[in-house]
Amino acid sequence: MKQLKHIKYKTLILFFIIGMIISLTSQCELTKGLIKSFVPMGGLIVGSAEAVQKLHEAYKAYTKEFTPKEEYYIGRSVSASLLQKRRIYSRKGNTPIESYIAKIGNTLAMASNLPETYQGYRFIVLKSRSINAFAVPSGYIFITTKLIETAANEDEIAGALAHEVSHVVLRHPTKSISSARKTEIVLDLIKYGASKATSKNKLLNSLTKSFGGVLDDIGKSVLKGYDKDAEKEADLAAVQLMINAGYNPKGLSAMLRKLKVGGGVHGSPKDRARDVDNKIATYSGKIPKMRRYRKNRFKDYVRKGKIRKVKRKRRAS
Amino acid sequence: MKQIKILLILIFCSTVLYGAKKGEGTLIVTVNRARIYKKASAFSKQVGRLAFGAYIKIEGQEGQWVKLSFNVREKSGDLKKVKGYIHLKSLINEENFKRQAESVKERKDREVKKGTGVTPFSEDDEIAAATKGFSEEDETAAATKGFSEDDEITAGSKGFSEEDEVTAGSKGFNKDVEAKYKKEHPKYKYNLVNKIDNRDTPNLYAVLKPWWKKAKLGKYGPYNPIKMKRKK
Numbered sequence: 129m130k131q132l133k134h135i136k137y138k139t140l141i142l143f144f145i146i147g148m149i150i151s152l153t154s155q156c157e158l159t160k161g162l163i164k165s166f167v168p169m170g171g172l173i174v175g176s177a178e179a180v181q182k183l184h185e186a187y188k189a190y191t192k193e194f195t196p197k198e199e200y201y202i203g204r205s206v207s208a209s210l211l212q213k214r215r216i217y218s219r220k221g222n223t224p225i226e227s228y229i230a231k232i233g234n235t236l237a238m239a240s241n242l243p244e245t246y247q248g249y250r251f252i253v254l255k256s257r258s259i260n261a262f263a264v265p266s267g268y269i270f271i272t273t274k275l276i277e278t279a280a281n282e283d284e285i286a287g288a289l290a291h292e293v294s295h296v297v298l299r300h301p302t303k304s305i306s307s308a309r310k311t312e313i314v315l316d317l318i319k320y321g322a323s324k325a326t327s328k329n330k331l332l333n334s335l336t337k338s339f340g341g342v343l344d345d346i347g348k349s350v351l352k353g354y355d356k357d358a359e360k361e362a363d364l365a366a367v368q369l370m371i372n373a374g375y376n377p378k379g380l381s382a383m384l385r386k387l388k389v390g391g392g393v394h395g396s397p398k399d400r401a402r403d404v405d406n407k408i409a410t411y412s413g414k415i416p417k418m419r420r421y422r423k424n425r426f427k428d429y430v431r432k433g434k435i436r437k438v439k440r441k442r443r444a445s
Numbered sequence: 446m447k448q449i450k451i452l453l454i455l456i457f458c459s460t461v462l463y464g465a466k467k468g469e470g471t472l473i474v475t476v477n478r479a480r481i482y483k484k485a486s487a488f489s490k491q492v493g494r495l496a497f498g499a500y501i502k503i504e505g506q507e508g509q510w511v512k513l514s515f516n517v518r519e520k521s522g523d524l525k526k527v528k529g530y531i532h533l534k535s536l537i538n539e540e541n542f543k544r545q546a547e548s549v550k551e552r553k554d555r556e557v558k559k560g561t562g563v564t565p566f567s568e569d570d571e572i573a574a575a576t577k578g579f580s581e582e583d584e585t586a587a588a589t590k591g592f593s594e595d596d597e598i599t600a601g602s603k604g605f606s607e608e609d610e611v612t613a614g615s616k617g618f619n620k621d622v623e624a625k626y627k628k629e630h631p632k633y634k635y636n637l638v639n640k641i642d643n644r645d646t647p648n649l650y651a652v653l654k655p656w657w658k659k660a661k662l663g664k665y666g667p668y669n670p671i672k673m674k675r676k677k
Contacts, residue, residue: 197619205635208634212634242534247642333625335618335622
């Protein structure tokens, strides 16, 4: 009987330890408190408190989102890779057109739920013949000269930039990292991070390898576009963003209709424009008007920046 | 059975104590030179900037904005108490911050109360930025005139240094990882990215305010959050 009672105690303690290990991945505050109190105890039972603590930290770090600083380093490297084959409008970024784009972009960023990133938003004009804009983690937003030329007014440029700012706010670039890659990072960290004997170099090598993988995943998504749902989510968030900043959201649907390429997994631009229009139609509040002052300003800035305006047919309104 | 009961009571007590310790109401700035606004909106006047890693004591919360007060050293040398707001997403709790920094204790002396790590903006600087043109050069002028070069250096050096960051290297992507990656990819344009990073506009409000006015944008647009709050 006494022996049976002893076994019961042992089973209870065993269940307790298993429970603690399972709850390591949990985000609950209560279990966090329990973990914090009992990880050293668990470590003593297992034999190495330090190893368990490291394991706990590795889990904690990668079950959460990237910190703004980590996103910043990812954003920097993705930008450095993208700039390999792209020409920047000016190295100093002080031309009137670049200053103008930065002002529109910053106004939109200030109206968003993420007014600041680690180093702040950066709006970069690229010399390119394709209509394109893309966002990189931590708020590096690229827009091509062709897109600026194609826009009919400031609100259309704001539409394109609001869409990109929304991708950053909704953290779509970092969400595009494949789940297989995330598992690989966690496994690497457990393998190297939990071991007491591992040198800093080995861990650094492992992290650099993971970093490269993460950049590959993000780079692909940034250039090819996100999936249909993410694009739709960014479009709808951009409508709200434009309204908050004072821009007419119809600028976004007008810009989407000008896109020729698209479809497939990212959704056709026409369908996306229709969704944006539906969202505007069902909006209960007041929609900001398209101001003549902004139209005139747009013409001035684009001329000052010496960006050649492309001739386009006027659509019947 | 008695032993298990005692064990459970101990677990409960430690959890409660841990929770109480966490709810002290102190947060840490997690972005580089966070902007402090006069009101709970990014469209309101900017009163200063806080260095990465500065500790702030929460005095209240309005939606996504955290109220704080800090001391600013005036030209006369006196300390002046200024109230402001900072966005919640620019802040992080201590536990999460440790992922970025291990030497948190060393930097306790940088508390906002002491007026360190804060870069204030004066009325004069705002006027200077507003009356000049809108070129990038003017923005740079607005950036440097708000405070002396020394102030900026002081604020910067008391912030979280890159060396500290390296110590946190074992937990994520940081400068060390970037440096190693850069070596492996020499063709990547990191020099251009550095130039882009340097394009900072410290007092965005001062630059954008005149630009918004006639265009009916930002605080002059139909959705001015400050006016909407007043109406309520």
